[in-house]
Amino acid sequence: MRERLLAVATELFAERGFHGTSLQAVAEAVGIRKPSLLYHFPSKDALRDAVLDTMLGHWRADIAAVLARSRVRDQLTDVLAAMVAYFSEAPQRARLLLREALDNRVGLEARFRQHLEPWTGLLAEHIRRGQTHGVVREDVHPEAFILQMIVLGVGFVALSDLGDAVVAGAPHADANLHEILRIARTSLYRPRPAED
Amino acid sequence: MRERLLAVATELFAERGFHGTSLQAVAEAVGIRKPSLLYHFPSKDALRDAVLDTMLGHWRADIAAVLARSRVRDQLTDVLAAMVAYFSEAPQRARLLLREALDNRVGLEARFRQHLEPWTGLLAEHIRRGQTHGVVREDVHPEAFILQMIVLGVGFVALSDLGDAVVAGAPHADANLHEILRIARTSLYRPRPAED
DNA sequence: CCTACCGATCGGTAGG
DNA sequence: CCTACCGATCGGTAGG
Numbered sequence: 001m002r003e004r005l006l007a008v009a010t011e012l013f014a015e016r017g018f019h020g021t022s023l024q025a026v027a028e029a030v031g032i033r034k035p036s037l038l039y040h041f042p043s044k045d046a047l048r049d050a051v052l053d054t055m056l057g058h059w060r061a062d063i064a065a066v067l068a069r070s071r072v073r074d075q076l077t078d079v080l081a082a083m084v085a086y087f088s089e090a091p092q093r094a095r096l097l098l099r100e101a102l103d104n105r106v107g108l109e110a111r112f113r114q115h116l117e118p119w120t121g122l123l124a125e126h127i128r129r130g131q132t133h134g135v136v137r138e139d140v141h142p143e144a145f146i147l148q149m150i151v152l153g154v155g156f157v158a159l160s161d162l163g164d165a166v167v168a169g170a171p172h173a174d175a176n177l178h179e180i181l182r183i184a185r186t187s188l189y190r191p192r193p194a195e196d
Numbered sequence: 197m198r199e200r201l202l203a204v205a206t207e208l209f210a211e212r213g214f215h216g217t218s219l220q221a222v223a224e225a226v227g228i229r230k231p232s233l234l235y236h237f238p239s240k241d242a243l244r245d246a247v248l249d250t251m252l253g254h255w256r257a258d259i260a261a262v263l264a265r266s267r268v269r270d271q272l273t274d275v276l277a278a279m280v281a282y283f284s285e286a287p288q289r290a291r292l293l294l295r296e297a298l299d300n301r302v303g304l305e306a307r308f309r310q311h312l313e314p315w316t317g318l319l320a321e322h323i324r325r326g327q328t329h330g331v332v333r334e335d336v337h338p339e340a341f342i343l344q345m346i347v348l349g350v351g352f353v354a355l356s357d358l359g360d361a362v363v364a365g366a367p368h369a370d371a372n373l374h375e376i377l378r379i380a381r382t383s384l385y386r387p388r389p390a391e392d
Numbered sequence: 393c394c395t396a397c398c399g400a401t402c403g404g405t406a407g408g
Numbered sequence: 409c410c411t412a413c414c415g416a417t418c419g420g421t422a423g424g
Binding site: 020 | 294304339341357382
């Protein structure tokens, strides 16, 4: 039951926001009464915390798996692609993250530090190594680059269905994903001799 | 008074969200009573509409001015820089936009179409012209590129104070802005012969 | 622009 | 896991 509540709460918080979702709505969606929900999670804030921790925990595990199996040269774009894939398979995750970044900055920051900093540190170090080997452009700012790629990946998934309205040509999701990876690759790696 | 209400409502909607902001809070912040607010704006939704229209109207005017005075070669990165500058001078604008993209998709889409489509069309055409002249990379997808740059610019400003938590190095705002422009430039334009 | 007031819904508790 | 209930606050109206 706890897991069903978490799944439904994730969905509703992502779609309508924390303040736009009542405990009543969550309880109703899983078929129990509100006070029963409050037996599993002692308050609405406790429910939010559990939702967030569960999601970031999954993300961390996902990224660790990609880092472990990816070849070094492709590691960075692989991680970006994995990130977009992770969020695309359930876009509510990206929306939830964006919402929490706006609604619950301090809470999200603490969790980011705890769950994500280990591997962003790895990636930054990786970029620096690529720079000394001449594979990565010298003018890349490692930390800033990683941050922008996260913004781009999360933002892309969360806002992808807005695309049609913003630009007339209405690129579909594939084109957008392809373009993100192209932007990342081109702005990160030095052109190889054969290219261009 | 109408303008003061709009300014305060923009601020509060951006910071706490539409559902997290009560009419009582808006009225109190400008020193009137709630029913008096409802004399100026007949409902909370009408207030939201007015806030959004005002902001997007300003943005459109801002972009038009930049397009008018910018040189052709730099037009795209100039627009991006102007966009980041516009949002940076009042980050609440970026947060408000992100929130509305999540909370009020259809309403925002309609306004985007109305306010922004004219100039995104211009920019896409501009990219295509750059491609036939060999200045812009052939593999750039114009519409997708523009969309990603908007996501990046808005997302960067709205989420910039999260940077410290995500990556250890804590790049400050200047480094992030510099990195965004570098990413845009590198992934858009073909390298000139002298470069690299 | 105000006071006074409305029904509905909010998060949460008591008690079983 | 439930019924019954709490005070507080919500958006909005009546009437001046």
